[in-house]
Amino acid sequence: MRFAGNVIWFVFGGWYLALIWLIGAALAAISVIGLPLARAAVEMAKMSAFPFRKRRRTYP
Numbered sequence: 001m002r003f004a005g006n007v008i009w010f011v012f013g014g015w016y017l018a019l020i021w022l023i024g025a026a027l028a029a030i031s032v033i034g035l036p037l038a039r040a041a042v043e044m045a046k047m048s049a050f051p052f053r054k055r056r057r058t059y060p
Contacts, residue, residue, distance in 0.1 A: 005052040014049050021045035 006014075024043035028034035046055075 002052040006050045009051060010049060015052070018045040021048055038055035 021041050023046045025038040025045065028041060029038035
């Protein structure tokens with residue numbers, strides 16, 4: 001079900017959100033001060049493109 005959700009999400013706008021985040025990351029990476037923001041924006045692009053990922057195991 002996660003695969004179907006990811007495909008539907010990506011087709012109906014996830015690609016657009018990811019593209020916007022990647023453009024923002026490229027703009028932030030121009031300056032040295034913006035490099036941490038660029039890294040965060042790339043992670044947001046990944047989550048925007050495929051939000052229904054496998055859950056990570058949490059340890060108490």
